[in-house]
Amino acid sequence: MPRQSHPDRRVTIVDVARHAGVSTTAVSKVLRNAYGASPQMQTRVRTAIEELGYRPSAAARGMRGQTYTIGVLLPEIRNPFFADVLDGVTDRLNGSDYQLLMAQCCNDEAGEARLTDAMIDRSMDGLILIAPISSRRRLQTVARTVPTVVVGRHGNSPDYDTVTDDDFAGAGLVVAHLAELGHRHIAHIEHLERDPVRLVEMPNAQRADGYRHAMNAHGLADGIDVVSTTYTQEGGYLGARQLLARDVRPTAIFAGADIVAMGVLDALTEAGLSAPRDISLAGYDNTTFAAFGPISLTTVDQAGRQMGVNAARLLLDRIADRARPTAQVKLSPALVARRTTAAPAGR
Amino acid sequence: MPRQSHPDRRVTIVDVARHAGVSTTAVSKVLRNAYGASPQMQTRVRTAIEELGYRPSAAARGMRGQTYTIGVLLPEIRNPFFADVLDGVTDRLNGSDYQLLMAQCCNDEAGEARLTDAMIDRSMDGLILIAPISSRRRLQTVARTVPTVVVGRHGNSPDYDTVTDDDFAGAGLVVAHLAELGHRHIAHIEHLERDPVRLVEMPNAQRADGYRHAMNAHGLADGIDVVSTTYTQEGGYLGARQLLARDVRPTAIFAGADIVAMGVLDALTEAGLSAPRDISLAGYDNTTFAAFGPISLTTVDQAGRQMGVNAARLLLDRIADRARPTAQVKLSPALVARRTTAAPAGR
DNA sequence: AAACATTTGGAGAACGTTACCCACGCCGGT
DNA sequence: ACCGGCGTGGGTAACGTTCTCCAAATGTTT
Known part of the structure; x- marks a missing residue:
């Protein structure tokens, strides 16, 4: 590991050029794998880079070209589903020249705007927005400024690519599973949504739809019972309390997300009930939590990793060609039946 | 919200200067709250900035001065304890000019080095390294290049500040709690550590120590029983299997981390046992998982949020004055007794 | 009134890289 | 011989900000 001659100053492209006896332009070309550098030149420059321990400055690069940085916006770091998506993105980006940096978002539109702006200000080459809550207008604005892929939000745009799970179908899988077990009164805890655009685009709305x-399709229209809270543990808890207070209790609860199902479990435990003995319970997301043995929650697997891989692929494609038409990737969810669902007690 | 005159080009400091009828130097001074700008100048420039919707380019800033970006290195995004730390950092940074960006680390030294390098390449103003595994030498090198705070690693350095939990004392709290309940054979699942430096600096080693x-102090030297695996769910599972196969089973298990305790619960469930009926179980970290009602794991609260707040504070201090002597903040952990610990069965 | 600080503003040179051009030499085909 | 094309390399001007001076105006002390 060679030390640089001057103790303080960083090694720059000029040092490399001098050391290799070529121009800075030549070094730059090699760095970017750009056209116009002969094989000899390549090895010569690479040797010099190695010998001096040179690493390009992203700041300087950002002023003219790319920074080789990709930003990921996460709404909630604690939700393991997002970690899965992130793993997929990381997988796809490994071995590329791109570095991934992420930021946690603050769960409000203003904060989301501030963060995307911050990423744009930092000359990031591309953005992956995971389950953003911003207005469609805002997303378009961002996407027109920097290549963007939106994950976990339906609807298509001429400006950004999307990767989603087929939430509509996923909800259907849960209902089918519970109906097959013999349940007729299957309640659903949804995330309250008023905004008309989000009512179409947000996964939670698609799941409720x-x-x-599916309830209608299975002839269970009478068993439809929806509680509107939020996709949080707290929301699940409150939703379950409402459902447990019904005159006629549902025999099964389909929580719109695993985190919601956790809140439901809380409420059940508190009420001295358990799943599936007293009531069947299903979630959505197949988080590590759901997979955890003592919990063993029936849920829907969204293949978060696959979503991440696709998002990264689409983003790299778009960075390479900003003009290509946008794509919408929709992945198929799969039911993961575990131990919180069973035939209803009275059957 | 005014649009910029040219459809494409970003608004620059030059535009602002022209619009306000001042020099770019003046605008720069206002942006940085630097000395030499009169109050009138300040308002005048700020108005122009507002009117044009100007935001400075971090890339350009990075070439001369600060980027107002702080990097956080997370070892594992799924561990909720790290999320707590992150919350604390975010809290402290809110309202400051600094933007936080994080990267997930790859759990090996090479990957950690690549990431810190990437952050340095991007001219970040400061780094917060959470539970890094790099060699001490490497940490020093990084810290000498950029202001750095190391979280969750003992030992002090003249180059970086540290924020830790008193893991030694925390382990003592668990043992005291279990001893008081009447346990004498209390096993511990530790993270295997060979490197002599880490054996002193890593929290896991401190907990084992x-x-x-504490076992000795409580006169339970005979009850000491340590299994070395890893701080993962898998490690907990394997460790518990070893312990359950003992001729004389321990009556309590102290898992070195909540994630390890989860693995233990897996193994217990599999063996048809439960805590605390058959065996008491305690973790460490007070993750959301431990707090979750149906789990209700006895654990140690590290006040991750406080750690994060302190880390951010120290980092901002150091950015302001790189010469100040380093500080070591050590926070006191607290026991959170929940439902997985009780008096041993045979008592 | 002169000398000296202090405050306020600006001019201009970096910072490290890439984009855009142009020059050179070497081909092959008129 | 001449011409166009291609492969190769380099010169140079940006990019947007801050930093280092310097000058003018204003205030303060002798």
Whole structure:
């Protein structure tokens, strides 16, 4: 590991050029794998880079070209589903020249805007927005400024690519599973949504729609029972309390997300009930939590990793060609039946 | 929200200067709250900035001065304890000019080095390294290049500040709690550590030491029983299997981390046992998982949020004055007794 | 009134890299 | 011989900000 001659100053492209006896332009070309550098030149420059321990400054690069940095916006770091997506992105980006940096978002539109702006200000080459809550207008603005892929939000745009799970179908899988077990009164805890655009684009809305559609399709229209809270543990807890207070209790609860199902479990435990003995319970996301043995929650696997891989792929594609038409990747969810669902007690 | 005159080009400091009828130097001074700008100048420039919707380019800033970016290195995004630390950092940084960006680390030294390098390449103003595994030498090198705070690693350095939990004392709390309940054979699952430096600096090693020390102090030297695996769910599972196969089973298990305790619960469930009926179980970290009602794991609260707040504070201090002597903040852990610990069965 | 600080503003040179051009030499085909 | 094309290399001007001076105006002391 060679030390640089001057103790303080960073090694620059000029040092490399001098050391290799070539121009800075030549070094730059090699760095970017750009056209116009002969094989000899390549090895010569690379040797010099190695010998001096040179690493390009992203700041300087950002002023003219790329920074080889990709930003990921996460809404909630604690939700393991997002970690899965992130793993996929990381996988795809490994071995590329791109470095991934992420930021946790603050769960409000203003904060989301501030963060995307911060990423744009830092000359990032591309953005992956995971389950953003910003207005469609805002997303378009961002995407027109920097290559962007939106994950976990339906609807298509001419400006950004999307990667989603087929939430409508996923909800259907849960209903089918529970109906097959013999349940007729299957309640659903949804995330309250008023905004008309989000009512179409947000996964939670799609799941609620899918639930209603599937209930009707199975001839269980009478068993439709929806509680609107939020996709949080707290929301699940409160939702379950409402459901448990019904005159006629549902025999099964389909929570719109695993985190919601956790809140439901809380409420059940508190009420001295357990799943599936007293009530069947299903979630959505197949988080590590759901997979955890003592919990063993029936849920829907979104293949978060696959979503991440696709998002990264689409983003790299778009960085390479900003003009290509946008794509919408929709992945198929799969039911993971575990131990919180069973035939209803009275059957 | 005014649009910029040219459709494409970003608003620069030159535009602002022209619009305000001042020099770019003046604008720069206002942006940095630097000395030499009168109050009138300040308002005048700020108005122009507002009117044009100007935001400075971090890339350009990075070439001369600060980027107002702080990097956080997380070893494992799924561990909720790190999320707590991150919350604390975010809290402290909110309202400051600094933007936080994080990267997940790859759990090996090479990957950690690559990431810190990437952050340095991007001219970040400061780094917060959470539970890094790099060699001490490497940490020093990084810290000499950029202001750095190391979280969750003992030992002090003249180059970086540290924020830790008193892991030694924390382990003592667990042993005291279990001893008081009447346990005499208390096993511990530790993270295997060979490197002599890490054996002193890593929290896991401190916990194991604290465990041994406390066992002796309570006159339970005969009950010392340590299994070395890893701080993962898998490690907990394997460790518990070993312990359950003992001729004389321990009546309590102190897992070195909540994630390890989860693995233990897996193994217990598999063996048809439960805590605390058959065996008492304690973790460490007070993750959201431990707090979750149906789990209700006895654990140690590290006040991750406080650690994060302190780390951010120290980092901002150091950015302001790189010459100040380093500080070591050590926070006191607290026991959180929940439902997985009780008096041993045979008592 | 002169000398000296202090405050306020600006001019201009970095910072490290890449984009855009142009020059050179070497081909092959008129 | 001449011409166009291609492969190769380099010169140079950006990019947007801050930093280092310097000058003018204003205030303060002798």
